[in-house]
Amino acid sequence: MPDDAVSPESRATVYTTLAAGAGFRHELEIKRSRFITVLRRTGDEESARSLVASLRREFHDARHHCSAFVLGPDREVQRSSDDGEPSGTAGLPMLEALVKRETAPGVTDLSDATAVVVRYFGGILLGSGGLVRAYSESVSSALALAPLVRRQRLRICDVRVPHASAGRLENDLRAAGYVMAGASYDAQTTVLRLALPDEPDGLALAADRLGALTAGSAALLPGETEWIDVAIS
Structure with a gap:
């Protein structure tokens, strides 16, 4: 090497x-x-x-x-x-x-x-x-x-929900401390992007929280990792 x-x-x-x-x-x-x-x-x-x-x-x-x-x-x-x-x-x-x-x-x-x-x-x-x-x-x-920020390599996960419930769910996820990495839209749904630590336990916990917030109607779909700016607390 x-x-x-x-x-x-x-x-x-x-x-x-x-x-x-x-x-x-x-x-x-x-x-x-x-x-x-x-x-x-x-x-x-x-x-x-x-x-x-x-x-x-x-x-x-x-x-x-x-x-x-x-x-x-x-x-x-x-x-x-x-x-x-x-x-x-x-x-x-x-x-x-x-x-x-x-x-x-x-x-x-x-x-x-x-x-x-x-x-x-x-x-x-x-x-x-x-x-x-x-x-x-x-x-x-x-x-x-x-001004400084933390830059962290996180796993980007998609959550697809109806337009009518997207705003409330995003606010709930932010209130729970999750980092949001934007959203995209199609004719029927909004795709929220969550940036999560790339660890199995953390992903499983986020999936459980999402299920509780949506009564099991939304799933967490892990994608690629990206560098994301995170505010310094």
């Missing part, structure tokens, strides 16, 4: 990432230098590098556009760039701020995240130690404020 390969037994089934959307921005001023941090959820290297390129165009007059990203459920892809700052003073501290971020007590599982720090030099040299602290603090401060 290659050194960077991940065995099926060790593959992650849940991790934390940034909420989907246009991204999150935060700015610090340190000794008259402006550090503008942009965080965005990115699913691959192309998306991460595209973000860096777009910020180079937006902040074309800035001296540095330093970056770091971590990708994949197992965080197997990790890259950083100092973009002209002294080696090791920008990109690596930024990357460490991403990979060492605790998303729960003792849990460091943030991934599919790119951080870009745009620096406008303020005329005062910070020194190597000062730069390390500034870039690390910039990313850490932004992460402390950015």
Whole structure:
């Protein structure tokens, strides 16, 4: 097995990432230098590098556009760039701020995240130690404020019910704590999609609950697994 390969037994089934959307921005001023941090959820290297390129165009007059990203459920892809700052003073501290971020007590599982720090030099040299602290603090401060979600690999199960009862059943399932993954419709029925942990006991329990809620008139039809965003409680 290659050194960077991940065995099926060790593959992650849940991790934390940034909420989907246009991204999150935060700015610090340190000794008259402006550090503008942009965080965005990115699913691959192309998306991460595209973000860096777009910020180079937006902040074309800035001296540095330093970056770091971590990708994949197992965080197997990790890259950083100092973009002209002294080696090791920008990109690596930024990357460490991403990979060492605790998303729960003792849990460091943030991934599919790119951080870009745009620096406008303020005329005062910070020194190597000062730069390390500034870039690390910039990313850490932004992460402390950015919205996060859990991303979990779940089994998608269909429940087919008449249109008239679909709304009530969906509300009952949500109230019971189940994650809904959308719905589809045909002429006679609504197909509710439940996202369930891919475990036999959990699927059996959900089937029993569904039977109780519908007096046995609806069945749980397991399908494929998908990555689903789940709110952090």
